[in-house]
Amino acid sequence: MLSVIIPAYNEEKMIPKTAEVIAGLLEAEKIDYEILFINDGSRDHTWEKICEAGAANPKVKGFCFARNFGKEAAMFAGLEKAEGDCAVIIDCDLQHPPEKILEMYHLWEEGYDVIEGVKEDRGKESLLHRAFANLFYGIISRLTKLDMANASDFKLMDRKVIDVLKQMPERNVFFRALSSWVGFRSTKVSFRVQEREAGESKWSTRSLIKYAISNITSFSAAPMQIVTILGTLFFILAVILGIQSLVYKFTGRALEGFTTVIIIELLVGSISMVSMGIIGYYIAKMYEELKGRPRYIFATEINTRDAEQGTKR
Numbered sequence: 323m324l325s326v327i328i329p330a331y332n333e334e335k336m337i338p339k340t341a342e343v344i345a346g347l348l349e350a351e352k353i354d355y356e357i358l359f360i361n362d363g364s365r366d367h368t369w370e371k372i373c374e375a376g377a378a379n380p381k382v383k384g385f386c387f388a389r390n391f392g393k394e395a396a397m398f399a400g401l402e403k404a405e406g407d408c409a410v411i412i413d414c415d416l417q418h419p420p421e422k423i424l425e426m427y428h429l430w431e432e433g434y435d436v437i438e439g440v441k442e443d444r445g446k447e448s449l450l451h452r453a454f455a456n457l458f459y460g461i462i463s464r465l466t467k468l469d470m471a472n473a474s475d476f477k478l479m480d481r482k483v484i485d486v487l488k489q490m491p492e493r494n495v496f497f498r499a500l501s502s503w504v505g506f507r508s509t510k511v512s513f514r515v516q517e518r519e520a521g522e523s524k525w526s527t528r529s530l531i532k533y534a535i536s537n538i539t540s541f542s543a544a545p546m547q548i549v550t551i552l553g554t555l556f557f558i559l560a561v562i563l564g565i566q567s568l569v570y571k572f573t574g575r576a577l578e579g580f581t582t583v584i585i586i587e588l589l590v591g592s593i594s595m596v597s598m599g600i601i602g603y604y605i606a607k608m609y610e611e612l613k614g615r616p617r618y619i620f621a622t623e624i625n626t627r628d629a630e631q632g633t634k635r
């Protein structure tokens with residue numbers, strides 16, 4: 323059985339169509355399936371739409387978060403609840419072409435464990451956004467030594483990969499990289515990003531920058547190493563300047579350089595502050611992990627075993 327995991331946040335306009343298109347596609351191919359909608363604390367009628375889709379098709383299961391926990395948490399919840407032999411994660415807005423699920427499924431049947439969807443082009447995006455994405459994936463690919471260029475969350479995974487991912491203890495996950503990091507037999511399927519049919523993207527430039535910083539730091543301690551290198555460079559500079567000053571003093575030349583002193587003061591001061599900020603960021607992340615709060619909280623679910631037994635209502 324194939325589990326289709328769909329995180330949904332304010333997608334009321336897309337739910338009926340997405341459910342119908344995906345169910346129709348899999349039924350035509352006679353693939354046994356379940357569709358898991360994870361309502362990530364939407365503020366519109368997404369949950370009502372999921373319930374309607376669930377009433378029309380018992381294979382549509384719905385999970386409702388108690389508030390917005392973010393897409394990564396929603397994907398994780400889907401993996402935890404999926405019962406299939408493999409699972410595919412797809413966006414609710416049909417920007418990931420659903421037909422590709424079949425291609426991925428057939429590759430899975432051939433024995434691949436992870437089938438990654440790779441963006442052929444980045445769809446309609448501003449130049450700035452594109453440049454930023456390229457920079458981010460360049461950094462992340464170098465740091466993780468994984469080929470992350472044009473990566474997406476659209477991917478199909480075998481049960482054994484899902485079980486490994488489920489055991490990952492960290493709360494702050496960068497799903498795209500984590501699913502490649504675990505290894506296994508993997509391959510890629512390229513797809514064209516479609517235009518969003520309804521609703522709007524949940525990403526602002528600010529949230530993208532936050533996402534980038536959070537993901538880089540969750541995979542690497544390189545920012546702290548960069549600070550160490552900077553500190554070393556400044557130490558060398560200080561030694562050279564010190565020797566120069568001493569030479570000047572003993573050769574009887576007047577000491578000058580008030581401006582130099584101020585500039586160096588400011589530089590050193592700002593670098594120490596930035597370093598403390600970086601270290602603080604890592605400590606804050608450790609604190610987050612240490613608290614061990616759940617990644618998400620379910621409020622209700624439909625068409626699942628728990629829901630039928632009335633344990634969760």
Ligand code: UDP
Binds near residue numbers: 328391393417
């Ligand atoms: N999403 C989510 N929680 C969030 C933000 C987004 O579950 O906090 C879902 C959203 O409903 C969609 C997918 O993640 O199914 C991708 O979101 P979006 O289309 O906004 O991202 P983009 O395609 O612009 O990168």
Ligand code: MG
Binds near residue numbers: 413415417518523
């Ligand atoms: Mg989208």
